[in-house]
Amino acid sequence: MEYLIGIQGPDFVLVAADNVAASSIIQMKHDYDKMFKLSEKILLLCVGEAGDTVQFAEYIQKNVQLYKMRNGYELSPAAAANFTRKNLADYLRSRTPYHVNLLLAGYDDTDGPGLFYMDYLSSLAKAPFAAHGYGAFLTLSILDRYYRPDLTRDEAVDLLKKCIEELNKRFILNLPSFTVRLIDKEGIHDLEKLTHGAK
Amino acid sequence: MALQDLCNYHDILVDDATSESAPFGKRIGFKNMSGLTLRNSTSLFKFYIPAPEYLEGSPIQFGQVSTIQSSKDILHPDSILQSLSSLTAPPLASSQSVPLPFPMSHGTTTLAFMFQGGVLAAADTRSSCSGLVACPAAQKILPIHSHLVSTTSGTSADCALWKRILARELRLYQLRHGRRLSTGGAAKLLSHMLHPFKGTKLCVAATLCGWDGGEVEECRDQDFDLKDCREVTKSQVRSLEKSLDASLDKAQRASLEADGQLSLTRKKQSFSGPRLFYVCSDGTRLQGSLFSVGSGSPYAYSILDQGVEWKLTVDEAISIAREAVYRATHRDAYSGNFVDIYHISSKGWTRRSREDLKEEYYREKEKRTKEKRDVAGLDSVCAEK
Numbered sequence: 001m002e003y004l005i006g007i008q009g010p011d012f013v014l015v016a017a018d019n020v021a022a023s024s025i026i027q028m029k030h031d032y033d034k035m036f037k038l039s040e041k042i043l044l045l046c047v048g049e050a051g052d053t054v055q056f057a058e059y060i061q062k063n064v065q066l067y068k069m070r071n072g073y074e075l076s077p078a079a080a081a082n083f084t085r086k087n088l089a090d091y092l093r094s095r096t097p098y099h100v101n102l103l104l105a106g107y108d109d110t111d112g113p114g115l116f117y118m119d120y121l122s123s124l125a126k127a128p129f130a131a132h133g134y135g136a137f138l139t140l141s142i143l144d145r146y147y148r149p150d151l152t153r154d155e156a157v158d159l160l161k162k163c164i165e166e167l168n169k170r171f172i173l174n175l176p177s178f179t180v181r182l183i184d185k186e187g188i189h190d191l192e193k194l195t196h197g198a199k
Numbered sequence: 200m201a202l203q204d205l206c207n208y209h210d211i212l213v214d215d216a217t218s219e220s221a222p223f224g225k226r227i228g229f230k231n232m233s234g235l236t237l238r239n240s241t242s243l244f245k246f247y248i249p250a251p252e253y254l255e256g257s258p259i260q261f262g263q264v265s266t267i268q269s270s271k272d273i274l275h276p277d278s279i280l281q282s283l284s285s286l287t288a289p290p291l292a293s294s295q296s297v298p299l300p301f302p303m304s305h306g307t308t309t310l311a312f313m314f315q316g317g318v319l320a321a322a323d324t325r326s327s328c329s330g331l332v333a334c335p336a337a338q339k340i341l342p343i344h345s346h347l348v349s350t351t352s353g354t355s356a357d358c359a360l361w362k363r364i365l366a367r368e369l370r371l372y373q374l375r376h377g378r379r380l381s382t383g384g385a386a387k388l389l390s391h392m393l394h395p396f397k398g399t400k401l402c403v404a405a406t407l408c409g410w411d412g413g414e415v416e417e418c419r420d421q422d423f424d425l426k427d428c429r430e431v432t433k434s435q436v437r438s439l440e441k442s443l444d445a446s447l448d449k450a451q452r453a454s455l456e457a458d459g460q461l462s463l464t465r466k467k468q469s470f471s472g473p474r475l476f477y478v479c480s481d482g483t484r485l486q487g488s489l490f491s492v493g494s495g496s497p498y499a500y501s502i503l504d505q506g507v508e509w510k511l512t513v514d515e516a517i518s519i520a521r522e523a524v525y526r527a528t529h530r531d532a533y534s535g536n537f538v539d540i541y542h543i544s545s546k547g548w549t550r551r552s553r554e555d556l557k558e559e560y561y562r563e564k565e566k567r568t569k570e571k572r573d574v575a576g577l578d579s580v581c582a583e584k
Binding site: 052 | 394484497
């Protein structure tokens, strides 16, 4: 039902998420933001079970901020991703596992951009592009075909648009709009929302 | 006979010298049953009841498979009592014999939306319990404090309890901090309180409708500069108290202990105006301008989506809310009886007197027949000419 996608370029990461908050068959919100800002250059995109997403993402968000307060410098994206994975793994075998699928995107001043794929079984993989949700089945092959490591920003947005076009064409659920954000060495930039013509 | 085998009935007959206690008159087959082991059942009430749940369930749940009871010990002599007490179990979700198209729970219709005059909340008043109307005049909209009202859906007992707990916590917050907690804060508080019960049978789906007025939400910026001031005032297009907020802002900052929070977190800007939040016991917490919750919600959504806009007058808003609840109660079996409408404005909440939807139905029917008659009359007049 929900869809997340991330594309890493040579000096940026482009991420997008759909904007629907649904409850069984009803769309309760059309403008719901699934991205959580962990720090100035790290975004956590979180989908999954209803309450778990917000609870887990906010928990990670506050802890990353606490780290900065205590130590005076921010966690790198790789460190934040590993911290998130460790928390997911710790809760996995408890009585209250968190059923969330995540994408963590960030820009590190020394290592450059990074996109990390995590799922509810607390697997972690650094990937050049990734997607979550049923829509991933439809769009991963497009990403496989057209992705190059030296994409420019515009090319990456075009690739994203291709993926969303495919979703609008073949996915049975209506995902009318997507929030798009880009992270580079200047920080997080909001790009224009990608909407489908038919509302 | 098979049933007698299962019930070990011959044991009881053997115990009793006389046959007057026998519900089954026939004694023909007994001699053939000697192969079965004799158990010393001392009580007439220790029946071994065979598998079909309806034999131990109450007549109200006849034919319905109840997941609550199936795991219970069926040899327990209190099993009949237990099934009776399960009448107060959460309605619907656990006792369905026909598979539903989508998981339906919360037998009710409640709705709430924001408009220029504040927030309007409406709900039906039927409290249902596995196919029985437990109370036709329940109260589903519960006021929490003078400027916050919540519609409830789910298990009535859970909703009533958690509303009281929330009211208590909000009052404590007000006494401790000298200001009312915002609607968003109240929603977050409720959501966090319900989180430990996730996965249990607790079922609360509430919309919190409130008016935040004149208070300053937690400002997390340490450095107060002119830019923030401008941002804050810009965001309050609907606010009536811009200058008041700005001055409160300053005062609040001065009194806030510097808790060292940097500008990483989202700036919570002071806000005055209507607010609407949906909180569910599965952990969902959504802010929005229109919500409908319950089994009748799809029907209500379709009416509301056509007519609700920001610039409605209070009367128009009330009439569309009433219409939406009426249509939902018409189609949904678990909603009905009366409609309650609450209006929350900057002065607090006001409640309209309860309206009987039966009257609404007859009024509409009359209007339709009158229209038909008028049209027929016009046609005949035209025909004459």
